[in-house]
Amino acid sequence: MLESTASLARWQAGPQGRALIGAEAELLGEALDDVFGQELLQVGCWGSGRELLARSRIRRQTVVASCPDSAAGQADLIASPARLPVAGGSVDAVLLPHSLEVEPDPYAVVREADRVLVGEGQLLVLGFRPWSPWGLRAAAAAAGYPPGLRRMLAESRLRDWLVLLGYEIVSSRRYLYGLPLEAPGHLLRRGLFNPLPASAYLLKARKRLYTLTPIRPRLRRERLRVIGGLAEPTA
Numbered sequence: 001m002l003e004s005t006a007s008l009a010r011w012q013a014g015p016q017g018r019a020l021i022g023a024e025a026e027l028l029g030e031a032l033d034d035v036f037g038q039e040l041l042q043v044g045c046w047g048s049g050r051e052l053l054a055r056s057r058i059r060r061q062t063v064v065a066s067c068p069d070s071a072a073g074q075a076d077l078i079a080s081p082a083r084l085p086v087a088g089g090s091v092d093a094v095l096l097p098h099s100l101e102v103e104p105d106p107y108a109v110v111r112e113a114d115r116v117l118v119g120e121g122q123l124l125v126l127g128f129r130p131w132s133p134w135g136l137r138a139a140a141a142a143a144g145y146p147p148g149l150r151r152m153l154a155e156s157r158l159r160d161w162l163v164l165l166g167y168e169i170v171s172s173r174r175y176l177y178g179l180p181l182e183a184p185g186h187l188l189r190r191g192l193f194n195p196l197p198a199s200a201y202l203l204k205a206r207k208r209l210y211t212l213t214p215i216r217p218r219l220r221r222e223r224l225r226v227i228g229g230l231a232e233p234t235a
Contacts, residue, residue, distance in 0.1 A: 005067050008102070008148030012047055017146065020176070021047040023187035024097070024126060024202075027175060029055030031204055035122050037092020043081045043113060044099030046126070050074055052097055066103065082108035084116055091116045096125045100158070101149045107161060114165050119209030123167065127201055128152040134180045134199035145180065155201045167205040174198035 011017045024046075032055060040058040042050075045065045053061050064084060065075035079085050081103050094113040100106035113123055129135055130152040138145040138152055159169060175188045176199040 004143070004148040004150075006148075007143060008146060011146045011148070016180075017047075019187065021051065023175065025051045025054060027173065027188060027202055028052050028095070028124065028126075031124060031171070031173070031202060032056045032058075032093075035093045035124075037118075037121070039091045040093045040095070041084075041086065041091045041116065042095040042097065043084070043109065044097055044102065045075055046097035046099075048074070052095065056093075058093060082112050084112050086116045088115050089118050091121060092118055093122045093124065096123070098126050098128070098149070100125065100127060100153050101151055104150070106151075106153055110158075110161055110165070114167075114207065117207045119207060121207045122170070123162070123205045123207065125158060125203045125205075127155065127158065127203070128176075129174075129197075129199055129201060130154055132176075132197055132199035133178070134176065137180045155203060158203060162203075162205045166208050166210065168208050170204040170206050172204070173202045174200070175202065176200035 012021060032053075035056070035058065037058055038060055040053065040056055040061045042053060042061065042063045045063065046052060050061070050063060053063075062076045063074055064077045064079055064081065066079070066081055077085065081099055082105055094117055096109065096113065100109055103109050117123065128138070128149070130139075131154075134145065135152050138149065141147070144150070155172065162169065174197075177187070177189070177196060179196065180199070
């Protein structure tokens with residue numbers, strides 16, 4: 001675990017990692033433009049700083065890291081993403097920056113994010129696409145790609161999990177076009193002469209709040225029967 005974390009940190013510090021994280025910070029800046037509230041929680045460290053949250057309108061931001069070595073001084077809490085020391089229903093937005101591809105139980109992380117989110121809170125997930133140029137390189141590399149990732153989680157599978165938990169998919173944005181070369185070219189938008197599919201996605205979902213509406217029993221109005229049916233009951 002520590003070795004894979006160190007490998008991922010070295011890759012993120014390189015030119016390809018810095019370019020990708022910079023592009024994702026720009027992408028998240030647009031996605032967070034309409035996300036409001038008091039508390040924003042980032043579960044998992046991705047990059048060397050807090051650049052992913054730089055353009056958020058929510059001022060109270062907390063970063064949770066699962067490993068002290070991966071925090072590099074940027075994390076506010078060290079805890080398991082599947083067991084957050086956060087009260088239930090207390091966070092307005094949760095960001096999972098490739099966290100589901102690093103943690104051993106991605107569904108448990110999604111359930112924990114659901115637990116801490118308030119009703120109508122928003123969940124943002126960054127992920128790599130398995131069936132893409134980057135996904136194919138990850139499948140061919142013994143250490144994965146980027147090095148240190150456990151898996152790549154398909155967007156369709158994540159959508160199924162969120163729908164089962166009662167979420168509404170707000171938007172989906174695909175990015176990271178081109179081959180996984182040392183100096184990436186097209187990151188956020190498809191190039192004119194680049195027909196390759198996107199290798200990553202940003203999924204944004206809202207936790208729906210369903211209120212129970214009490215159903216009043218229908219009262220049957222029984223009329224008193226009078227001989228001949230000519231008279232109606234009076235008060």
